[in-house]
Amino acid sequence: MLDLDxxxxxxxxxxxxxxxLAAPLVAQNLVQVANSAADVFWLGRLGDGAVGAxxxxxxxxxxxxxxxxxxxxxxxxxxxxxVGGENQSGAxxxxxxxxxxxxxxxxxxxxxxxxxAGPIVRLxxxxxxxxxxxxxxLSTYMLLFPLTSVSDTVExxxxxAGDSETxxxxxxxxxxxxxxxxxxxxxxxxxxxxxxxxxxALATVLGYTMSMALGLYWLAGDHGSLSLSLADAxxxxxxxxxxxxxxxxxxxxxxAAQSVRLVVVAIxxxxxxAAGLAAYTVGARIATIAFVPAQGLQQAGQSVVGQNLGADRxxxxxxATWLGVGIAAGALALIGGVQLLIPELLTRAFVPDLSEQGRxxxxxxxxxxAYGYWAIGATYMLLAGLNGARRTKTSLIVDLVKYWGIxxxxxxxxxxxxxxxxxFGLSVAPGLxxxxxxxxxxxxxxxxxxxxxxxxxxxxxxxxxxxxxxxDVAAAD
Numbered sequence: 001m002l003d004l005d006x007x008x009x010x011x012x013x014x015x016x017x018x019x020x021l022a023a024p025l026v027a028q029n030l031v032q033v034a035n036s037a038a039d040v041f042w043l044g045r046l047g048d049g050a051v052g053a054x055x056x057x058x059x060x061x062x063x064x065x066x067x068x069x070x071x072x073x074x075x076x077x078x079x080x081x082x083v084g085g086e087n088q089s090g091a092x093x094x095x096x097x098x099x100x101x102x103x104x105x106x107x108x109x110x111x112x113x114x115x116x117a118g119p120i121v122r123l124x125x126x127x128x129x130x131x132x133x134x135x136x137x138l139s140t141y142m143l144l145f146p147l148t149s150v151s152d153t154v155e156x157x158x159x160x161a162g163d164s165e166t167x168x169x170x171x172x173x174x175x176x177x178x179x180x181x182x183x184x185x186x187x188x189x190x191x192x193x194x195x196x197x198x199x200x201a202l203a204t205v206l207g208y209t210m211s212m213a214l215g216l217y218w219l220a221g222d223h224g225s226l227s228l229s230l231a232d233a234x235x236x237x238x239x240x241x242x243x244x245x246x247x248x249x250x251x252x253x254x255x256a257a258q259s260v261r262l263v264v265v266a267i268x269x270x271x272x273x274a275a276g277l278a279a280y281t282v283g284a285r286i287a288t289i290a291f292v293p294a295q296g297l298q299q300a301g302q303s304v305v306g307q308n309l310g311a312d313r314x315x316x317x318x319x320a321t322w323l324g325v326g327i328a329a330g331a332l333a334l335i336g337g338v339q340l341l342i343p344e345l346l347t348r349a350f351v352p353d354l355s356e357q358g359r360x361x362x363x364x365x366x367x368x369x370a371y372g373y374w375a376i377g378a379t380y381m382l383l384a385g386l387n388g389a390r391r392t393k394t395s396l397i398v399d400l401v402k403y404w405g406i407x408x409x410x411x412x413x414x415x416x417x418x419x420x421x422x423x424f425g426l427s428v429a430p431g432l433x434x435x436x437x438x439x440x441x442x443x444x445x446x447x448x449x450x451x452x453x454x455x456x457x458x459x460x461x462x463x464x465x466x467x468x469x470x471x472d473v474a475a476a477d
Contacts, residue, residue, distance in 0.1 A: 009304055067105045173211045253396050328377030
């Protein structure tokens with residue numbers, strides 16, 4: 001049922017190609033959400049400080065993965081275009097260079113971050129009850145960070161080749177390893193030492209290390225979709241430059257989003273206090289679960305678009321993008337409709353012990369978020385079309401406008417009149433006292449504006465021959 005080869009992607013039904021390629025990616029994303037919940041479940045037994053330590057590290061981890069996005073996105077796009085063009089040697093070359101780039105970038109980050117974990121978490125405002133545990137988690141996570149980086153890049157190589165099923169198995173191994181090791185290393189069960197919060201980090205990176213080992217083993221053998229040999233080893237600076245040129249703007253996208261989210265959290269803290277922060281967290285977590293199908297469809301879409309461009313089928317690549325937009329927007333609109341009907345039930349099920357104020361704010365946020373779900377689905381797929389065509393710089397500009405040009409200015413209006421904040425070296429101007437509703441609408445408004453603007457641009461750019469030019473570049477590669 002999940003079997004899909006390059007001919008299916010470039011010649012078969014596009015809807016089937018998108019959905020079959022996306023299904024394993026959606027499954028692994030859902031499992032990742034469950035994995036995060038399991039971490040919080042076990043660490044909750046150690047107290048609020050342990051949970052807070054992991055929560056504080058989440059934005060740090062998101063920022064650490066920004067440089068690695070160049071390797072992951074660059075690998076997927078190059079592999080997909082070359083597989084579509086039946087350039088298997090070029091696809092293998094891209095995978096090798098992606099692995100090398102990910103390992104080196106991960107190693108540099110590990111050497112820089114691990115020794116400075118304490119100052120980093122204190123810079124983010126960690127108090128004495130959280131800082132030691134947060135620093136222990138971060139420094140332990142960085143021990144095997146280069147191998148984690150390679151694991152994610154290997155997965156993207158298989159996805160680019162149209163083999164998302166293998167990527168799913170690798171991800172399941174990483175998460176399964178973490179789920180088994182979590183309680184053993186946190187609490188010191190049996191022969192295992194008790195590491196507390198650091199044990200949760202160690203369980204995570206050991207799981208991804210196992211996934212990396214299996215992925216490299218499959219690449220070195222005859223797994224089917226991709227294989228490497230010693231003949232594929234050897235660094236080509238032009239190949240690395242091409243990969244970075246494609247992938248680095250995607251890293252900029254991630255940086256634009258995460259940096260604004262950090263500032264918005266600071267605004268939420270000032271405006272809404274504990275209740276507002278709880279509501280913002282509840283909305284973000286529930287929304288993450290809702291967005292999982294769109295994220296999987298985006299990854300699948302990038303491979304489908306890339307392979308069709310590599311096969312000199314630009315019209316088919318364009319149609320795949322719009323078809324994906326319809327599927328993603330429709331699916332998320334349905335999810336949003338359900339959320340509009342039961343926001344209180346979702347809030348009580350997710351966090352039953354919220355205060356009355358926190359619950360009221362959470363319900364309102366879930367209602368406002370639901371109006372923009374369709375836009376998030378559309379945006380993911382339009383960005384997939386651009387990324388698959390190597391237009392990652394355009395995707396970066398879109399996210400800069402979305403987060404810095406729309407979301408942050410609207411969120412600032414929530415601040416009390418005459419009150420500003422400073423966050424991470426950024427001074428935010430005083431607001432107009434519009435309260436938490438301004439922050440909620442800033443999120444939904446920026447999502448809708450991005451979808452509409454991006455759809456208009458994509459229609460214009462494809463009318464001007466963007467996909468034709470992308471196919472010509474892929475053919476010359």
